[in-house]
Amino acid sequence: MKLLHVIASMNPTSGGPCQGIRSSDAEMHLYGVQREIVSLDSPDNAFLGMDDFPIYALGPVKTAWQYSPKLLPWLIEHLCNFDVVIINGLWLYSSYAAWKAMRIVKRQIAKKNDGRKLPKIYVMPHGMLDPYFQRAADRRLKAVRNLIYWELIEKYVVNDADGLLFTCEMEMVLARETFKGYRPKKEINVGYGIKPPPEYNDAMRTDFLEKCPEVENEPYLLFLSRIHEKKGVDLLIDAYARLIATGYQLPKLVIAGPGLVSSFGKKVHQMAYSNPQLQDKVYFPGMLYGNAKWGALYCSDAFILPSHQENFGIAVVEALACAKPVLISNQINIYMEIEAGGGGIIADDTIGGTIQMLKRWLELSADQRRxxxxKALRIFNDNFHITSSSIAFTNAIK
Incomplete structure (x- = not known):
């Protein structure tokens, strides 16, 4: 089976969808799936050529819509070379171009009767139909824009596709709440998974401590995600400040990820370092890669993410795979599986919820934490291992 992914970017720093494609590629080969990618990345990006599958980079893009004049002609020419096309994500030119190419090629086939066959077309929203994005107070203008765009374009992308593929049950349920006129032909929960992490070795710890030497031989909680308003990192720092002020003894807090140079990143950094009680508690080592990332996970006491919205949360699953309890909000769409399996602590995405989550962690004995x-590792193996998700994905698109 030849599968084409249409995606805005395969840059590893963009996270989520492109990471999922990379993580599952070897497993998908076992089931006879050959992948190719068309993206809107600039063709001179350094990461191109490092993957085992071809990436056709048709950027650079113009405007915030990420328009590229090369994409539509490329899709019209090559669409029928594939058995299945997956449109990854919504709200950008890439999803519109794939839908328009499908319509153009369909008309061409009907007119010419030249033996070509239109591939199956699926949309994988990756959480982009979550009602959070229409309801969040800081997204009111974007919500109006999305509503207009939905009526003009995206509704047809969604409803004309052969089906929608969701990463978990909660994502599929939430997608039904967001827009009127949402009538996909088929909804399929294909799940999502990652490869098991590499086994721990001392080089991981060494590489991590080079980035964050302040936590050597110290217990710490790990926040590993973008430093962004949506992720609730400000709640976490505020909760730490309030608990320490009332006498609680907390482990150190490592906040690792990109975004520290953004206005929000500077704000949370100031929150931590303007408070004398937090200056030797909270550390920002930046984005962690490879051994340093795995060292941060394996050496942590637990992973923490009080996010306001998370479609799947690959970093959450990576923590589970490292046998680390996860302290997360109930706005992370896989929280029910984690709660049911006893692999973490779940709370509201509020300051009160974050404080309660930390208090509950402090109350656990060493045996209870182990x-x-x-249980976290069992949850990973039962729900999020790459083998089971790849089988489900392959069966869904056949």
Whole structure:
């Protein structure tokens, strides 16, 4: 089976969808799926050529819509070379161009009767139909823009596709709440998974401590995600400040990820370092890669993410795979699986919820924390291992 992914970017720093494609590629080969990618990345990007699958980079893009004049002609020419096309994500030119190419090629086939066959077309929203994005107070203008765009374009992208592919049950349920006129032909929960992490070795710890030497031989909680308003990192720092002010003894907090140079990143950095009680508690090592990332996970006491919205949360699953308990909000769409399996602590995405989550963690004994870690690993193996998700994905698109 030849599969084409249409995606805005395959830059590793963009996270989520492109990471999922990379993580599952070897497994998908076992089931006879050959992948190719068309993206809007600039063709001179350094990461191109490092993957085992071809990436046709048709950027650079123009405007915030990420328009590229090369994409539509490329799709019209090559669409029928594939058995299945997956449109990854919404709200950008890439999804519109794939839908328009499908309509153009369909008309061409009907007119010429030249033996070509239109591939199956699926949309994988990756959480972009979550009602959070229409309801969040800081997204009111974007919500109006999305509503207009939905009526003009995206509704047809969604409803004309052969089906929508969702990463978890919660994502599929939430997508039904967001827009009127949402009538996909088929909804399929294909799940999502990652490869098991590399086994721990001392080089991981060494590489991590080079980035964050302040936590050597110290217990710490790990926030590993973009430093962004949506992720609730400000709640986490505020909760730390309030608990320490009332006498609680908290582990150190490592906030690792890109975004520290953004206006929000500077704000949360100031929140931490303007408070004398947090200056030797909170550390920002930046984005972690490779051994340093795995060292941060394996050496942590637990992973923490009080996010306001998370479609899947690959970093959450990576923590589970490292046998680490996860302290997360109930706005992360896989929280029910984690709660049911006992692999973490779940709370509201509020300052009160974050404080309560930290208090509950502090109340656990060492044995209870170890058991939560063991349960976390079982949750990963039962729900989020790359093998099971790849089988489900392949069966869904056949």
């Amino acid at each position: 058991e939560a870690g063991n």
